Amino acid sequence: MMYSIIDVETTGKSNQITEISIFKFDGKEIIDEFTSLVNPQTLIPDYITALTGIDNGMVTNAPTFSEIANDILSITEGTIFVAHNVSFDYNIIRNEFKAIDIDFRRKKLCTIRLSRKLLPGHKSYSLGKLCTALNINITARHRAKGDAEATVILFKILLNQENAETIFNDFLKKSSKEATLPSHLPTSVFNNLPNTAGIYYFKNKKGKIIYVGKAKDIKKRVLSHFYSKTKKSLDMCRETSDIDFELSGSEFIALLMEDAAIKQHFPEYNQQAKRKPKNYAIFSFEDRKGILHLAFNTLKSSPNPLKVFHDIITCRAYLESLCTQFNLCPKYCHLQEGVAFCSHYTIKSCKGICKDLEQEYRYNNRVIKAIEHINNSTETQVIKEQGRTINEDAFVLIKNGTYLGYGFIDKMEQISNNEALEGFLIPQKDNLDIQAIIRKHL
Numbered sequence: 001m002m003y004s005i006i007d008v009e010t011t012g013k014s015n016q017i018t019e020i021s022i023f024k025f026d027g028k029e030i031i032d033e034f035t036s037l038v039n040p041q042t043l044i045p046d047y048i049t050a051l052t053g054i055d056n057g058m059v060t061n062a063p064t065f066s067e068i069a070n071d072i073l074s075i076t077e078g079t080i081f082v083a084h085n086v087s088f089d090y091n092i093i094r095n096e097f098k099a100i101d102i103d104f105r106r107k108k109l110c111t112i113r114l115s116r117k118l119l120p121g122h123k124s125y126s127l128g129k130l131c132t133a134l135n136i137n138i139t140a141r142h143r144a145k146g147d148a149e150a151t152v153i154l155f156k157i158l159l160n161q162e163n164a165e166t167i168f169n170d171f172l173k174k175s176s177k178e179a180t181l182p183s184h185l186p187t188s189v190f191n192n193l194p195n196t197a198g199i200y201y202f203k204n205k206k207g208k209i210i211y212v213g214k215a216k217d218i219k220k221r222v223l224s225h226f227y228s229k230t231k232k233s234l235d236m237c238r239e240t241s242d243i244d245f246e247l248s249g250s251e252f253i254a255l256l257m258e259d260a261a262i263k264q265h266f267p268e269y270n271q272q273a274k275r276k277p278k279n280y281a282i283f284s285f286e287d288r289k290g291i292l293h294l295a296f297n298t299l300k301s302s303p304n305p306l307k308v309f310h311d312i313i314t315c316r317a318y319l320e321s322l323c324t325q326f327n328l329c330p331k332y333c334h335l336q337e338g339v340a341f342c343s344h345y346t347i348k349s350c351k352g353i354c355k356d357l358e359q360e361y362r363y364n365n366r367v368i369k370a371i372e373h374i375n376n377s378t379e380t381q382v383i384k385e386q387g388r389t390i391n392e393d394a395f396v397l398i399k400n401g402t403y404l405g406y407g408f409i410d411k412m413e414q415i416s417n418n419e420a421l422e423g424f425l426i427p428q429k430d431n432l433d434i435q436a437i438i439r440k441h442l
Contacts, residue, residue, distance in 0.1 A: 002026055002027075004079040005083070008093065009144050017038045017065055019035075025152060037062035038062055039061075053142070082110075193245060196218065197249060199212060210239055210267050250394060256437060263431070278311075279298065280311070281315070296316065327366055330350065332354065351363070382395050393409050394408050395424075396438070397418075398438070404428070405427045
C-alpha cells in the first residue's frame with residue numbers, strides 16, 4: 001500500500017489553509033515530499049500566528065491553493081490519506097478542492113484512532129503528548145512539515161504493532177465507521193448509542209456538553225453529524241470525545257427535553273433556543289372603590305396569576321380580547337394608564353364605569369364572568385405519548401395553560417384521574433419555545 005501522510009495549518013475559524021506538508025510513504029520509507037506555505041487570501045488571526053509562527057507577511061507571496069492543487073492531486077493519487085485527526089485535515093482539503101470545482105476523494109486512516117486501538121493505555125492521544133510518551137522528536141510543533149514528519153514516525157510504529165495488518169484492513173473497509181467517527185471518540189461509545197427516540201449530548205475531553213440534539217433515531221442522527229461537511233460540524237466533531245443520551249419514547253417529548261437541556265447547559269454549538277424570555281401573567285385585584293381590575297405584569301410581580309404568557313404582546317392581546325368580549329373598561333384593565341377616562345383606539349365597548357356612569361356591581365359581575373372564562377379555558381390537558389419501552393406510556397401535562405413537564409408510567413399502573421399523574425411527573429419549566437413546540441404538535 002502507498003500512503004500520503006499529511007498535515008495542514010489553517011487560519012483557525014475560517015479554516016483556510018496556510019501551510020501543507022505531504023509525505024508519500026510506501027510503508028518502509030518516504031519516497032516523495034511536498035511542502036508549501038499557502039496564501040489563504042484572508043487575514044491570519046494573531047492567536048494563530050502565536051500558535052504556528054505563520055504570519056500574514058510569510059504567506060503574501062506564497063501560492064494560493066488553486067496554484068498547488070495539481071501538486072496535491074499528483075502526490076496523493078492512488079494513496080491512502082493519513083493524518084492525526086484525519087477528518088479535520090481531509091475535510092479541510094476537500095473543501096479547498098470543492099471551492100475550485102474539484103471532487104477530491106481518497107481512502108483515509110486516522111493515526112489517533114489507530115493509536116487508540118494498537119497503543120492502548122495512553123492518557124492523551126494528542127500528537128504532542130503521544131510523541132512525548134513514545135520518544136518521538138517533533139522538530140517544529142504546529143508547523144505542517146514538523147507535525148507531518150512526526151506522524152510518519154508514529155505511523156511506522158503503528159505498522160509494526162501486532163495485529164496491525166488486520167486492524168488496518170478493518171479500518172479501510174467501506175462498512176467501517178473508523179474513518180468517519182471523530183478522532184477522539186471511542187468506537188464503543190458510538191456502538192452503544194440506541195436506534196430509538198431521545199436526546200444526545202456531545203461532550204469534549206473535559207466532559208463539558210458542547211452540543212445537544214434530538215432524534216427519532218439517536219444513532220442514525222449522530223452519524224449524520226460526522227458525515228456533514230459544514231464548518232460547524234467539523235469543528236464540533238473535532239472536539240467531541242464522548243456522547244451521552246436520554247431516551248424519550250417519542251420525538252415530541254424529545255423536542256421538549258432538548259429545549260430544556262439547551263437552556264440548562266447553554267452548549268457552545270447550539271445557537272437556537274437559548275433564550276430565557278420573561279413570563280407575563282394576567283391577575284385581578286379590587287381597588288378602594290370596590291371595583292375589580294384585570295391587570296398584567298411579569299409573572300414574578302403578579303399575585304395569584306389567572307393565566308401565564310411567555311411574551312408581553314400575546315398577554316396584552318389576550319387581555320384586549322377579554323376587554324372587548326365582556327365590555328370591560330380599558331382603563332380598569334390597565335391597557336391605558338394615567339388617563340381620567342378610557343379612550344382606547346380600538347376598544348369602544350366600555351359602558352362608563354370610568355365616568356361613574358355604571359354601578360360597580362354590574363361592572364364587577366362582568367369581570368367575574370371574564371375570570372370564569374379564563375379558568376374554564378385553561379383546564380388541565382394531558383397529551384399521551386409512546387413510552388420508552390413497550391411496557392410504558394408517556395404523557396405531557398398542561399395545567400391552567402402552563403406546561404408542567406412530562407412523565408413515564410408503567411402500563412400496569414392504575415391511573416384514575418389527572419391529579420394522580422403528578423406523582424409520575426418530571427417537572428419542567430415553561431417558556432415561549434416550549435409553547436411553540438406544543439402548539440405545533442397539537
